[in-house]
Amino acid sequence: MGQITNGVRAVLSVPIIYDSFQKIMGAHESRRELTDEFIRPEAGFRILDIGSGTSEILRYLPDNIEYWGFDISPEYVLAAKEKYGARGHFHSGLLSESILADLPRFDTVLALGILxxxxxxxxxxxxxxxxxxxxxxxxxxxxxxxxxDKQSAIAHYLISKDRGQNVRDAEAYELLAMSSFARVEGKLRHRKWIPYTHWIMECAK
Structure with missing residues (x-):
């Protein structure tokens, strides 16, 4: 996994600091928009969250869905269990085909900030x-x-300093998605609170 975890960025491995940093970066607005416009959860939906972090997306999802979260950070998963334990299934480790074989099929898979x-x-x-x-x-x-193209210099700089070392342009993300999905739609969103650019994809089976 291409991720910087030393130096100043190391503190983001601490769940409470990571969540606080996300709030400063405007995560509340982003997650609300993502839920309402893209996830569009319905009663009874089964949702699989790959790279679930501290599972903060659950704050925006209705209670009447079934949620499975997988993340490689034991600290993040423990924080999710402590906060949302009654609302889902939380697992520390990599998701694999053998694990999927024992799970139900899902209405929605989330990959939020992982690619x-x-x-x-x-x-x-x-x-x-x-x-x-x-x-x-x-x-x-x-x-x-x-x-x-035409994103603010501040956004470009902040993104270049992200812990993730494989930030791409929209076309590159889309080409990767098309390795499995024939129907891929994406939207570019420029954030204003702290200048930032996100690429959101909806890939239909």
Whole structure:
């Protein structure tokens, strides 16, 4: 996984600091928009969150969904269990095909802020796992920082300093998604509170 975890960035491995940093960066608005416009959860939905972090997306999801979260950080998963334990299934470790075999099929798979931490091979594996995990009518939703033409110099600088070492432009993200999904739609969003650019994809099975 291409991620810087030393120096100043090391503190982001601490769940409470990571969540606080996300709030400063405007995560509340971003997650609300993502839920309402892209995830569009319905009663009874099964949602698989790959790279779930502290599972803060649950704050924006209704209670009447079924949620599974997987993250490689034991600290993040423990924080998620302590805060949302009654609302989902939380697992520390990498998701694999053998694990998927024991899980139900999902209406939605989330990959929120994870692709820019993965190299191309790892990203393609994630898309393949997501495709396998989904019901026939299911969708993958992803969001990642993105380099783009005419983005502000501040946004470009902040994104270049992200812990994830595989930030791409929109076309590169889209090409990776198309390794498994035939129907891929994306939207570029420029944030104003702290200048930043995100690429959001909706990949339909």
């Amino acid at each position: 820019h931490h993965l190299n191309d091979g790892q990203a393609k594996e994630l898309f393949s796992l997501a495709y396998t995990a989904l019901k026939d009518s299911g969708r993958l939703i992803s969001i990642d920082p993105c380099f783009a």
